[in-house]
Amino acid sequence: MNDLSELKRFVVAHAISQNLPADHYASLLERITSDTGDEPGSWPYEWIRAGEEAEAAGETLAACQYHNMGRFPFVDGPGRKRALARCVETFERWRREQPGIEPVTVEVGGLPVTVWATGLSAREPRPLLVMTGGIVSPKEQWAPVLPQIAAFGMAGVVADLPGVGESPLRYGPDSWELFPAILDALAGRAKVSETYLLALSFSGHLAITAALRDRRIRGLVGNGTPIHDFFTDTAWQARVPRITRDTLAHLAGVPPDAVFAHIRPWALDDRSLRDLEIPFAAVTATEDEIIPPGDTERLRRSVRDLRLIEHPDVHGAPSHLAETRVWSLLAIQRMRPDADPRVTAALTAALEAARAGRGR
Structure with a gap:
């Protein structure tokens, strides 16, 4: 309860x-x-x-x-x-009323996983953007962004973090395998060698892990990403909201009082972050009640190509939603070598307008 x-x-x-x-x-x-x-x-x-x-x-x-x-x-x-x-x-x-959004079945660890996709074409494969939510938000919460992704000249996929929504997967140390499985399934209908990941909250941790193993991933955007201290700092874990602890326990299939010991080995160390060869655009919040500030500091000192925006806000920066959405999409565009400059200019103007609307 x-x-x-x-x-x-x-x-x-x-x-x-x-x-x-x-x-x-x-x-x-x-x-x-x-x-x-x-x-x-x-x-x-x-x-x-x-x-x-x-x-x-x-x-x-x-x-x-x-x-x-x-x-x-x-x-x-x-x-x-x-x-x-x-x-x-x-x-x-x-x-069904939107042009081009389709379900695709991806096999992950022998289990069928449904994702929502757009812009797939065997004749004209496009660069791919894969978006995943966190531990409490299913793919249907984020899939309405798919038409916008298609408008950027990209194929798009929105998937559940393992264990969330309809996903039959267990959230575990190998959950990063979701991303390569999606790329394998879409090879031939998308330019998967040019894949970018927009991974919110806990799925950002999986995205980094996948990028360290799969060179088809060319850039990452995260928002409120747990890195190391969230998994290892027992003093911080005692402050983590009960809803976060209980949800993690449910997805991992362990009792709530055992979940932090269970996930401790999942921490990413400085060496792993230094091995990340692609750009990582990160949204962080100074008042985040879930992700400890030490994780942001670890990104600053260890990620080679870090593009950071920090909001005076809580986890996910909900009070800066408009700015964060545009900044994240613009970050993807700026990572792409073949991005349409007109799209980049439009997103830059939209970001300036969002900041002006907040008096920044």
Whole structure:
């Protein structure tokens, strides 16, 4: 069972990222009095009800995101299972109305994994951008960005971090193998030798690990990436929000009180970071309650080509969402040797406008 007050606090950042109206989800959160179950007043029921209202109003994508919040942070019972099913179902309806978004099945460790893709072509393969969310956000939360990726002249894929959403995989030390598996599956329909990864939160750690082993990956963008101290600093781990600890434990398949010992060997040391030969654009937050400041310092001293933006914000920098989105996409463009200069110029102007809107 989740701590309800903590759950409500953390879900707001995700609601903001999906542009859900604050006046709506604020009143919705007030109605929720129970984390468990699937009846009026419970977490899944109230979010699903809001999704059904959005569906009735013809707002299919908004409905998908309300249902997504209903399975947050992970499926732990029938209510959240129903919410995830509705999330995937409504996203499927929305994507059928969009040109070019398709499901692709990728085999990872002998298991079939579904990803959402766009811009694939055997006749004219494009450079590839693979996007992954963190431990609490499924692919349906981020897949609406796919049309924008296609507009940049790239093929795009959005995938679940192992164990999240529909993913049948266990989150473990070999989870980085998801990325090479995607590239193998798309070879011939995308220019996988020119692949870039946009990996949010914990998936950024997997992206770095994959890049150290697969030279088809030509650049990385991360946001709130755990590197070393998150995995090893016991004093910091005692401060980590319970929702993060419990979600990690669920994905890894270990008890919550054993999860930090379980993941300790996953830490990336300075030598590994120095071996990273490609650019890494990192979004960090000075008030991050999940990722310790020592991990940012480790990036500064060890990554050869680090492109860093630091916000006075909490994990994921939700109060700087517009700027972070544009900065991340621009970072990808600046890594690409064949990027369209018109796209780069447009993103540069959009970044300046986002910063001006914040008074920067």
